[in-house]
Amino acid sequence: MEQPKVGVFLSDCGKQLSEVLDFAALTSFVKTVPNVTLIVRGSEFWRGKGLQSIIDAVKDKKVNRVVVAESLTKISDVNIAQAVENAGLNSYLVEMIDLKDHCAWPHQKTPKEATEKAKAMLLAAIERAKLLEPIEKIEFPALKSALIIGGGIAGMQTAVDLADLGFDVNLIEKAPFLGGLSARVGRFFPTDDCAICIQPPSSDVKTITHTSRKCVYRSGFSEIPNLNILTNSKVVAVEGVPGNYKVTIEKKPRYVDADKCVACDKCVSVCPVETLDGYNANLSKRKAIYINVPTVHPQVYVIDEDACKFHDCAKCVEVCPTDAIDLDQKTEQATLNVGSIVVATGFKEFDSSNIKEYHYDNYPDIITNLELARMIDGFGPTGGAIIRPSNGKPAKKIVFIQCAGSRDRRYNPYCSGICCMISLKNASLIKEANPDAEVSICYIDIRTTGREHEYYYERAREMGIKFVKGRPTEVYADEEKGKLIVDVEDALLKRFLDLEADLVVLAAAMVPAEGTAELAEILGVDLEADGFFKEYNAKLRPTETKQKGIFLCGGATFPKDAPTASLHAHSAAMKATKFLTRGKIVKDQRTAVINEDYCGDCEFCPVTCPYGAISLVPTTEDHFVARVNDLLCEGCGVCVGTCPLNAIELRHSRPNQMEAQINALMSVNGTSKPLVLAICCQECGHTAVDSSGMAKMQYPANVRVMKVPCAGIVRVNQILEAFKAGAQGVMIVGCKTDGCHYEDGSDKAEKKMDFAKVLMKEYGIEPERLETFNMVYIEGNQFAEAAQMMTERVTKLGPLTLMGDS
């Protein structure tokens, strides 16, 4: 490899740094460093003449490594790196440091010490630069097709969005009909509009728009040529990588040919089998061959396998005018090749029979909000009449119980978020249709946080709905009166009310949909403690998972009302689009690499990697080595810190590069205080250092900062080496453990440092010389305080004597 020729571009930020730092001393210091072939001083290098001087030096081949000391507020990594790349040098051969926020400003009051620290910082950057390697871009092919799992409102919206843009979209739904929970709830708040209404296809790319209407079944949704709708089907296996997933699906037989069925209803009229209609909350019966409600998609009947007598009856086959019924259909498996997957599996109601004191199982007149919604629906089992399921008579007195299984540490500790509005909606719809009905809502807190939601609450009060602040302890039957009694304390009145009811409605908690855990396992994505799918980052990447090609939307991540699910769906579609649109995935190979000669196939790294990027591959019959998938690797380096044999390195943060930096940072002291090395993660840790400097918070100049991708990359032996290099104390500064940008890197770092402390004791180094800190960007004061504290601590401990030192 060509000898390194380092160009150092030293900015005084418009002379403001020269008030603290002695630039003449810095320049003469840098001159003495071997391999420095060019020193340029200026007031800014991120644009204009300054930037041009970098470009010229690269073009003229005066330098093949670039060190830029610029102030943070002006540093544009992208600007300088891009200019260097354009001038013909790999952008990863650029090293940038911030002499303002990391030196001049936080050490304003000790200019001499600051100058010495600046020398160390420059030396570290130069030594690191010498060892840097070019990093190339790598490309992976990506299919321009997607799979959406779940055909509720979120899944349908995402499917339309993606299909509109011309991608090949597969929409898979486990049930025989689309619509999911949204179709069953009848109406949406706060608009009270119909639940089966969606935003229809609207693109001029491929779809027909002039016939589009908003009802799902008339929307033209099913006619979108590049949308493949698979009902009665589920995902059973997923292989592959982002951009290229091979998905195995299982399609249950419908026993009715979708291409022939004309939905004439003849089969239903002759079917002799009646069974409870689960779709309608078992409040009515349906035939073994059926369609949920008239307005569903697809308009194709389906046979209930558990109820049908098949060839022992076959009456439907005889009457079908189009020969659409095929009783011999079998379960089929099929393979889909897609570039990305969107999970839109939604949620379901919690099983209220768990709450023994509410006796949901014992009294038929205790129902849930979803069951009530079926009653309210004109297409539902009662044609819109509110009845007592026990005797079919009209229900006049209705009591709602909120938080049935939500905000309850025995079942689901979280607030499901939407049940207050659902109950307000259902209560208002009842009152609207039947003003004489007595409707009460027992609540702990009424939560109406969305736009127009508070108005909904106000309207409910105007309508005469009664509100009782109290969570009932029990529901029981008064056989004599033929009523249910809801036993509750009105906490505001401090009075016990035994509310009589014909019908009790439980606002059941919302929990993850059936099969959520199995699907997470198939997809290799995580669930939260509440059982819902875990998003990569609730704020920054709310629709993404740790698997690059797998996205989330709607109620799959938490219960959502229709507008929020819809918003989420559009967002997921956008993310998937960004991913699919180029037909390839391009990324820098700033990834982990394994030295296969050292690898002891111990399985630590495959388990540690948050992204599933490492797998063990057989080399011989009984020997395995770890291999890194560059596509999946996110470049955190947590595997590096975990490997017990030091067999893993991260490109651009190799151990020799880090060692050179540590040695340089510890080589110049220039203060009377003991040197402290602060190894900071590039996310919150390093930015906390930035913010302390930007705010001119003062801390001692003996604290030297080194940036790493994640605190998890640090190896235990590097801590020992830091002490050997002259550090009297070491700080590991990472993100908060639950805010780590690489899943659990911070947590892993902390555990590793506990182990390092044990080793330090063995070597006769006081464990207090090592400390981990977790902070966020805005906590610059915490970094300054920590730096001060560590300096004081190691000063008190006195100089470190290492074993072997005389």
Next chain:
Amino acid sequence: MPHHTGKAANMAFSEEVTSRHGGETLTSCYQCGTCASSCPVARLDSSFNPREIIKLSLLGEKEEVVSGDAIWQCCSCFNCQERCPQNVEIADLIYALRNIALEAGHSPNIYSDFASALIDEGRIVKISKFVESKRGEYGLPPLKPVGIEDLNKILAATGFTKPEKTEATK
């Protein structure tokens, strides 16, 4: 009802409760009232309401809680504790409050009578001739005398002493 004073000294009361065995779960309460509607005592006597006792404790109204009658009325049926959606250990919490009250010199006289009887005679309830005769009728053996000396050693070791008789609470 005294309004919440917000004095730091008073606010420390909730910490005093949570640091006690049985009182740890105080701050989980969100005042849903399930305990109150579960409570058989509250139905009969409006001066007792477990939700209210917890609210007062959370607001730091120590004096009202520990010097009042209410905490002594709980019958320890544990209905409230079974049904509390926040797993507040309400009955245990009331025991913790009673202990605080005793230390502050507040207890209904019946409790100090019990304690005195235990120390003096080895039993909380005196055995009447009537009870003794009934035992014979039912074929039960006569009660053995209590080893008062040994019992008092144990009581002394645990710091159990005769509580001061207080002015009878209303």
